Amino acid sequence: MGRLIKAEFRKTLTTKSWWGLLIPAVLFAFVFSLGWGFTTNDFTDFLGSSDTRELTSMLGINVGEWPVGLLAMAHGINVGTLFPVIFGVFALAGEYSKKTISTTFLTAPNRGLALSAKMITYVAWGVLYGVVLVGAASLGTVLTVDSQLMPSAPQFLGVLGAGILATVLATLFGIGVGAMWNSVVGSVITLVIYLLIVENLLVIVAFGWLDVTWLGGVLPNGTVNGIVGAIGAEAFGAAGVTLPGLDDELQWALQYAAGAPGAFSWWASALIFTGWTAIFFVGGWLVNARRDIT
Structure with a gap:
């Protein structure tokens, strides 16, 4: 197994995909956190004075104590998470397109070990993406958000851990989609269109027209x-145990400001997205355990 993992790292490092996707991931995380930092630094202007007064009375703290830096960091990390998804697609679909999958499977004792080595290797890459994205989003947030509005040390550590968990699962999700489709181009185009456009439209339409606030909390991108x-x-107070008296529109607006409309809590989102990841990853595993190679 050790040699198979070493071989997987060598294969990845000899391609341009790992840094070709890491660079835009960092730039997007930085730029989006920078932009949302400017927007949410004066949260009263962003949310509205009446909603601000309502939320202030519920939380029992003044506006100057709100950790709005969390909102900027979340948006930066979330938009950057698209890139480890794409990176994961290359794990198996990329090998099929480059005709190297035969060598991978034939030089391993069995396909199960080969696929396990890929999983372990790309988990490590997912951790790297997570650390780098959190760092880039943190820098963008520090440059735009007032120091008293930055998250506390425990909150920052929570974001760091959550960011790493999200990118690891996102990478495995991408592997599963690519493995089932067996096409880099088809998988990437479909994922980008769905994650950036289709699902966001579904969530907004569901909330605006159907008054459904929870849809984003169960779909892949939302989770x-x-x-x-x-x-x-x-x-x-807009996720987890919500504040009593917080109306649905304000709750959804706060979730949207945090980049997680419809989310129930961070751990529920993690569990649900783990389920989506398992569906595609296990499906891709089963398909490739029997797929013919040439």
Whole structure:
């Protein structure tokens, strides 16, 4: 197993995909956290004076104590999480497109060990993406958000852990989608369109027209975003155990500001997205355990 894992790292490091996707991931995380930092630094202007007064009375703290830095960090990390998903697609689908999968399977004792080595290797890559994304989002937040509005040390550590968990699961999710589809181009195009456009439209339409506030809390993009975003929402009483008297519209707006509309809590988002990841990853595992190679 050790040699198979070493071989997987060598294969990945000899390609441009790992740094070709890491660079835009860092840039997007930084730019989005920077932009949301400017937007939410004056949270009263962002939320509205009446909603601000209502929320202040519920939380029992003044506006100057709100950790709005969590909101900027969450958006930066969440948008960057798209790139480890794409990176994961290359794990198996990329080998099929480059015709190297035959060598991978034939040089391993069995396909189960080969696939296990890939899983372990890409978990490590997911950790790297998580640490780097949290770092980039933190930098963008520090540059725009007032120091008294930054998250506390425990909150930052929570974001760091959640960010790593999200990127690890996102990478495995990408592996599963690519493994089932067996096409890099098809998987990437479909994932980008669905994650960035289709699901977001579904969530907004469901809330605006059907008054359904929970849809984002069960769909793949919403749940992976909720792993980090719900930490920010929970700081404002809009996720986890919600504040009594908090109306649905304000709760959804706060969740949206945290990048996690519809999220129940960070751990519920993690469990649900783990389920989505398991469906695609196990499906891809089963398909590739029997797929013919040439």
